[in-house]
Amino acid sequence: MATPELRTPTWINYWGWGSGDMLGAGAQAVITGWLAYFFITFCGLSPVETGLILGLPRLLEAITCPLIGYISDNLRHTWVGRKIGRRKIFLILTIPLLPSFALIFVTGQTFAYYLTTFVFFEFLYTMFLIPWETLAAEMTKDYGKKAKFAGARMLVAQSSAILASYLPTLIISHFGGKDSPGTFLIMAAIFGVLFSLVVLLVVLLTWERPYTEAEKLIQPEPMDWKRAALIPVNMFRDLFSTLRIKAFRQHLSLYLGGYISQDIFNTAFPLFVATVMMGATLVISQLMTTMYVAQLVSVMIAINVVIRTGPTAAYRMAISFVGAALLLFLTFYLIRPAGFAEGLAALGGDTFAAFIPTSAAFNPMVAFWLFVPIVLAGLGRGTLNFVPWSVYNYLPDVDEAVTGQRREGIFAGVMTFVRKIAQSGAIVVTTSLIGLGGYVSADKAHPGVAVVQTPEAVRAVVLVMVGGPILVMLWGLVVSWSFRLNARTHEVLIHEVERLRAGETQAESPESKAIVENLTGWKFERLWGRG
Template sequence: MANPAGTSPRPVRAINFIAYGANDVLGAGSMAVISAWVLIFYTKFCGLSAGQAALIFAVARILDAFASPTIGHISDHFDRFALGRRFGRRRFFVLAAIPLLPSFALMWLPGQTFWYYLVSYVLFELTYALEVIPYETLAAEMASDFATKAKFAGVRILFAQGSAILAGFLPLWLINWLGRDSPNTFFVMGAIFAGLFMATAGFLYAFSWERQRDAQPAPTGVSPIKRLWRNLSSTLRIRAFRLHLGMYLGGYISQDIFNAAFTFFVIFALAGSTQVASGLLGTMYIVQLGAVMLAIRMALRASPAQAYRMAAVCFALGVVALIGLWWAGLPATSGWIWIGMGLVGMGRGALNYIPWATYNYMADVDEIVTGRRREGSFAGVMTFIRKATQAAAVALVGLLMDWGGFAPKAATQSDGAILTLVLVMGIGTWAMLSFGIAVSTRFRLNRATHDVLMAEIEHLRSGETEPTSPQAKAVVEDLAGWDYDQLWGRNPVGEKA
């Protein structure tokens, strides 16, 4: 199902958008479940300390952080092999991951040891990388224009928010069915999600394709490992990608910190329960779904960076409102909590969409620098940095909770433990949002600059060496971070790509 070189792009139909978007039930849905519930599951139902739980999370994410760029690099060149030519250099990995996806359910089997949870979590993280890294390249494979790529990102995030809603409400429904203290709640939840993951991965494989490219000769003279890491590190020499990563990390790590602390905050700081926390998370994700729809329109009509800043401020104000409830001594059942949850949901929805919308254009910026397309390498590096920093953030939350006196399986916590929890959720979230806002002020990729970029790529592809205009020259140099006379492979990045 490749798009033959030299022909018009295949038309992207509704079912292709849906198949692509639905796969983020795995991409975002699994992360929503894990970030919201894994620390609660390990500490409340398995008897692990917060530090042990955070260690499992950190070890798995760090191992996966090294696996992800390797998978991305391999998928960029997998069409050199018969399997890649037969099943697709990206789509082969989607197909191969399907029988491994039930590993998600095994993570949530109650009554096991620390080592069982460590191994089962590592297994799922590696399976996740095997499927999601190639998946993240497919929008750029199937589309080349700004609007279609933005629609792919929009549909993807709509499905992501839908799966996050399910991640929020499903534990509540299962608690009501299985009983408040049943550890099987999470195992049943894991099994349901594993089934969804397998179905959506198969759907994606059936209704996606890759652009066909000329045969790529196998490089010689450099060891595969050295070539791998040299290629991956060179992606960071693309200015737009570095700024994109800063915005991505600011928006997503702020959510990691919030997610890791929020359920504990509701239960212990606001005198709530697991059911109340589940309902609040589900409602927040519903608000995020509406925010994504607004963000899609803003990103298409205005600047993604401007929309990002508005969303970050909204999220930060929501956290202020939630901490204000604790300061005022109000419980989680207070009606005032919906103000905070509404602001948080509005901000998070846009922050989820915007980085993935801009990510789809990174391979275009790279192409004008290197003369090649390396979607897999960018997906791998992005996930590597994301997973490593996410592991550090969540592990830090767990370690700070231990340091603050958090007691596993305890019905109540000390004032010091609660204060530590509140400070971690507040200061950690605000700090990362501030970082993302600062980076966004330098990010200038939008619909207009992307049109200029694509026109200059065609200009250089035709054999020209001079820019079409001084304005076009300024645009592509700002996005690429290289002088115009160094573009199209005439630079060290092009030599290493």
């Protein structure tokens, strides 16, 4: 079967596809950065109720994530797949519904209301994310071009995170309402409209893998009830078959080590600022903005590092930065620097004034503790975000060597499924531990009014925020030492895949055989569907 000639992506395609992470990462930046804080501070929900709302939808996604990936892959030889696109049909369906994001941020509602609106948005998010993630792998096979797609995506992701963190500050400065829930409703409404616009851009500026001449001759089989009944069986068979790929198993460890650490941090950090640093919404917003700006810088550096040296060196360096930041936060809690609370109060909500020598609030000590740890965290987190998604685009190539098939949708489904389940567990455990530590939510009758927490509750917040991320990052760090997928090994893999497609059954050299076997975890003789 001849490989169809691929179109060459240009900068407009890199950024057109990458703009989708305004939804992919932007929504998660709002949800993980603000939603727990919003529910606990303005809606009167307990930490446990908050954890359930953020965690329960992930159980439903155990079905929806692989199902959408499976259906998307199998629409290729249908009328919808050929006329509209097996990936794009899902994107088009989400466009008019995404502004419903704002419904989550309406105060004064019940636990059931918040759970229902969040489940609905998460389903839309999954409908977009899984088909969208496959497109970069379908648009090119070139290692460098795939890295550029990943880089564009991450730059958009970090920009959307900056917007998510700084919008509350802008809204408060223009409309007032310091520590008001209305700030978050306006922010969610703005994001809802942006989500629809960027999905439209993705639809217009991307394409799916072209059909070969042989594929054009394939006639789709009519669906019957027997085949329909087998969809769940086939779906979960394909789902678990991805775990037979060694590089993918290792990749999941790197991915979860980086991302779960951020889920824990994002959930606990606003509470840390409120209880340990004695800041409020404006301070949290400005510190998170600083962190996301540092993440943006980190991604720009990581793009070049990963292309030149591979992903693992960048990953280990990122962990060291985040670890240093967490230890500084722990040090702040232990020593409680004298004069910090008074210096922070003198800033009047403008934390950046601490840097300005001519300002009456100029205070180098306050500036150090506010910004040095959060900048270090941002520099590490940006690279932790970029590395797994730069690697993801090459995993369908490894899988093709084993199966002889292109299964981008299944891999996107598994990635999202594992991510959602892990994120659910991280948020539920984080909020539960904080709740068990004695953290008290705001009174529903007086939303936004600060509650004085016990020393035990504050200690619980600190231990969860510092200890949790360190533990999961260590897991990813250990696995990184045995991960071998990089530009050189990927080039060898692609060459061997083309030889297998042409009918060869033996590797070109002992070295290439060893590389392919290491990446796949399979003996060469069992590749290309022979296992």
